[in-house]
Amino acid sequence: MSVLASLRGIRKTFANGTLAVDGLDLDIAEGEFLTFLGPSGCGKSTALRMLAGLMPPTSGAIDWADKARPQIGFVFQEPTLMPWASVFDNVWLPLRLRHISRSDAAKAIGEALDLVGLGAFAKVYPRELSGGMKMRVSIARALVTRPPLLLLDEPFAALDEITRFKLNDDLLTLKSELGTTVCFVTHSVFESVYLSTRIAVFSPRPGRIVASIDIPEPMPRNEEFRLSAVYADHCRAVSAALHAAMNAPQQQEVSR
Amino acid sequence: MSEPANGRSALPDFVLPVAIFIAALAGWEAVVRIYDIPPYLLPSPSLIGETIVKDWPLLSGSLWVTLKITFSALFLAIAGGLFLAILFSQWKWVERSFFPFAVILQVTPVIAIAPLLLVYLDAQTAVLVCAFIVAFFPILSNTVLGLASADHNLVELYELYGASRWQQLRLLRLPGALPYFLGGLKIGGGLALIGAIVAEIAAGSAGQGTGLAFRIAEAGYRLNIPRMFAALVLISVTGIAIFLFFSILSHFLLGRWHDSQRSREA
Numbered sequence: 417m418s419v420l421a422s423l424r425g426i427r428k429t430f431a432n433g434t435l436a437v438d439g440l441d442l443d444i445a446e447g448e449f450l451t452f453l454g455p456s457g458c459g460k461s462t463a464l465r466m467l468a469g470l471m472p473p474t475s476g477a478i479d480w481a482d483k484a485r486p487q488i489g490f491v492f493q494e495p496t497l498m499p500w501a502s503v504f505d506n507v508w509l510p511l512r513l514r515h516i517s518r519s520d521a522a523k524a525i526g527e528a529l530d531l532v533g534l535g536a537f538a539k540v541y542p543r544e545l546s547g548g549m550k551m552r553v554s555i556a557r558a559l560v561t562r563p564p565l566l567l568l569d570e571p572f573a574a575l576d577e578i579t580r581f582k583l584n585d586d587l588l589t590l591k592s593e594l595g596t597t598v599c600f601v602t603h604s605v606f607e608s609v610y611l612s613t614r615i616a617v618f619s620p621r622p623g624r625i626v627a628s629i630d631i632p633e634p635m636p637r638n639e640e641f642r643l644s645a646v647y648a649d650h651c652r653a654v655s656a657a658l659h660a661a662m663n664a665p666q667q668q669e670v671s672r
Numbered sequence: 673m674s675e676p677a678n679g680r681s682a683l684p685d686f687v688l689p690v691a692i693f694i695a696a697l698a699g700w701e702a703v704v705r706i707y708d709i710p711p712y713l714l715p716s717p718s719l720i721g722e723t724i725v726k727d728w729p730l731l732s733g734s735l736w737v738t739l740k741i742t743f744s745a746l747f748l749a750i751a752g753g754l755f756l757a758i759l760f761s762q763w764k765w766v767e768r769s770f771f772p773f774a775v776i777l778q779v780t781p782v783i784a785i786a787p788l789l790l791v792y793l794d795a796q797t798a799v800l801v802c803a804f805i806v807a808f809f810p811i812l813s814n815t816v817l818g819l820a821s822a823d824h825n826l827v828e829l830y831e832l833y834g835a836s837r838w839q840q841l842r843l844l845r846l847p848g849a850l851p852y853f854l855g856g857l858k859i860g861g862g863l864a865l866i867g868a869i870v871a872e873i874a875a876g877s878a879g880q881g882t883g884l885a886f887r888i889a890e891a892g893y894r895l896n897i898p899r900m901f902a903a904l905v906l907i908s909v910t911g912i913a914i915f916l917f918f919s920i921l922s923h924f925l926l927g928r929w930h931d932s933q934r935s936r937e938a
Contacts (some may be wrong), residue, residue, distance in 0.1 A: 470828050490832055496825040499929045500847045512843070513833045541929050 419481060420446045420565065420597050421467065426476035428462055436462045438622035440476070444599065446564075449591055451600045451612040453654065455662060459623025460601045461569050467599065468567050489558030489596075491568040495550035497542040497557075503529070504538040507557045521560075528556040531590055548579035555587070559594070566591075568600045572607070584610055585638065592635055605658060609650045610642060617654070619661045627657040715898040723902040731887065731899075735906050738868055738883040741796070742910070745803030746864040750857070752804075753811030761819035761845060762837070771816075778809035782867055786874035795875045799883070802871030807864035811856040818852025819845045851930050854922045861914040869907060 426440035437459040444450055452460035466473050468490050480486065497506045505512075507528055511521040529535050532552040542550055551571060558566060568587075572580040588611060591598055602608050608615050609631055617627040631650055633641065641647050697717045703709070704716040711719055724731065756774070760767035782802050789798040822845050830840050872885035884903045891899040927933045 468832060470832060488832065490829065492825045492829075494825060496823060496829060498826065498844070498847070500850070501929075509829075509843070510833050513830065513835045513839055543929060543931070543934070 418446050420444045420486075421481065422479045423463075423467070424477050424479070426463070426466065426473045426478070428459070428466065428471070429474045435622040437466075437473075437624065439624045442616060442625055444565075444597065445614075446481070446597055447595060449588075449598045449600065449611055449613045451602060451608040451615045452618060453602060453605065453608045453615050453658065454618025454623060455620055455658075456603060458618040458620050460618045463618075463623065464567050464569050464599060464601050486565055487561050487563040489561065489563040489566045491551075491554050491558050491566070491571045493570045493573055495542070495547075495554040497550060497553055499542050501541075502538065503534065503540050503542070503545070503553050506542065506553055507560050509557060510561050524560050524562075525556075528560040529553075531559060531593070532556045532586065546579075548575055548583060551575065551583065552586075555590070559590070559596075562594070564597060566596045566598045568598065570601050570603070573602070580607070581642075587611065588635065588637060605651055605655050609647060609654055610637060615654055617657045617661050626661045629654055629657060712895055712897050715901055719898050720901045720905060723898040724905065727899055727902060731884070731902060731906060734882055734884045734887045734903070735910070738865075738872075738885070738907070739910065741800055741803055741868045741872075741883065742865045742914075745800055745868060746807050746861055748800075748804050749807035749811050749860055749864065753808050753815055753856070753860070754853070757812055757815035757819055757849075758841065760816050762841070767816070774809060774812055777805050782806050783870050783874055786871045789871075790875055799868060799871040799875060802874075803864045803867035806867035807860040810859040810863065811853070814852045814856030814859075815849055818849025821852070822848045851922075851926055851932060854918065854925065858915060858918045858922070861918050862911055865907070865911050865914060 421444045423440055423442040423444075426437055426442075427435075428437040429435050440459075440463060442463075452463060454460045462471070465471050467478065468488050469485055470490075478485075498509070501509075504525055507525045508518060508521050511524060512518075525538070526535065529538060532555050534549065534552050534556065537545070537549070537553075542553070545553065554571070555568075558568075572583050575583065584607065587598075590596075600608075600611060612631050613635075615627075615629045615631065616625045617629065618624070619626045629650075633646060633650075701716045701718060704714055715723070756770070760771065782805055785805070786798065786802050789801055792798075793801065826844055827840070830844055835843075868883065869885040872883045873889060876886075876889060884907050887903045888900050891897070891903065923933055
């Protein structure tokens with residue numbers, strides 16, 4: 417598989433002196449479902465945001481397959497919807513910012529809403545939706561431009577387990593329908609194994625990748641997979657890798 | 673007729689406050705009549721009502737003057753406050769440089785500025801400027817706060833999609849600031865009226881004042897207490913009308929999306 421992006425020697429120091437990411441090397445293959453797994457505050461979200469271009473790395477380089485950063489869909493930890501705009505208008509936003517009129521965008525918006533199963537809710541306002549539905553709108557908004565790369569930053573962390581499982585399944589369906597490359601951030605071992613084709617395990621801060629684990633199970637995964645022995649084995653292996661990362665001698669923080 | 677489970681009859685919400693208000697007026701009327709209080713000490717509500725009707729030609733002219741000043745000042749305060757707030761939100765150095773002036777104008781009591789303004793300006797303009805000064809600040813500071821309060825993630829999302837500054841202002845910051853702006857309007861609307869009244873009192877007979885405040889002062893000199901009360905009632909009613917107008921406007925503009933307009937299910 418061809419490489420979509422390669423990160424080399426990425427390092428990020430925040431203005432307050434915190435070294436968030438240090439020595440991050442990573443190749444993202446086209447079409448893979450890659451999960452960044454690590455403890456809270458390990459710099460995995462920071463890595464994702466640098467990938468999105470929301471913050472520049474302090475040093476190191478991100479090389480893209482087509483020389484330039486492709487279109488990116490980004491889903492935040494919160495739904496991040498505009499409360500004054502209907503579901504339709506929220507999903508319209510990425511296209512609207514590109515000066516595509518409401519009527520020209522209508523078809524793409526309808527398709528994006530159908531993809532997340534909210535076709536009937538176009539006229540509803542965000543406050544009338546449940547947490548899971550808001551997150552679906554957020555995903556529809558990220559997909560409306562049909563980006564080759566979809567980034568999700570712990571999108572389901574605030575949802576209840578039943579809703580999270582449902583959205584996990586829907587995300588996998590979307591992924592196989594659209595063929596998008598996905599980078600997903602989570603601190604849940606079980607979620608990462610269920611979703612990913614590959615898991616990058618992060619060390620505690622300053623974050624870098626200490627293990628890259630393939631989950632080579634066939635992709636239409638379902639409840640059966642979640643209950644299988646194979647799934648449990650993967651979870652055990654990933655969990656062990658995460659524990660090893662947590663207990664590894666940590667690099668000294670740079671002096672301020 | 674079925675009654676709700678809690679045993680209280682299902683009266684509309686407004687019945688109780690209205691009934692109590694009427695009871696208070698009736699109590700006032702009764703006290704005046706029972707103790708035979710002369711009208712130059714405390715006029716009864718009925719006499720105040722009669723005075724409003726009897727003096728209506730005089731009072732309505734004054735009411736019109738006061739309304740004109742209040743709404744002109746409010747309009748200028750809205751235009752100025754909104755414009756400056758947008759300027760402040762776009763360029764931090766503008767905010768740093770000019771916000772102190774706005775604060776100075778705000779913290780200096782308008783009653784203390786009024787005599788000075790009356791020296792420089794004709795009475796009517798001075799009154800207008802005073803009303804503007806007090807109404808302006810809450811609108812400015814609320815809108816500045818609102819424009820700065822945009823959801824940080826949404827700001828990043830706009831950046832991610834390469835939104836221009838103008839798009840960010842129009843599609844994100846201004847709609848987000850609307851509840852704050854309307855809050856400022858509710859305060860500013862009331863203050864514009866207060867500013868107009870206070871400045872006119874300060875102007876006193878110096879101006880050819882004809883607003884309601886002047887009527888109060890004038891009636892005071894003549895010990896025409898019922899007319900003082902009548903003018904006071906008209907001022908109160910004006911203030912209430914302004915407040916109601918902006919409350920209804922808020923409900924109309926925010927009703928569908930803002931939490932402040934949400935009624936919770938019991």
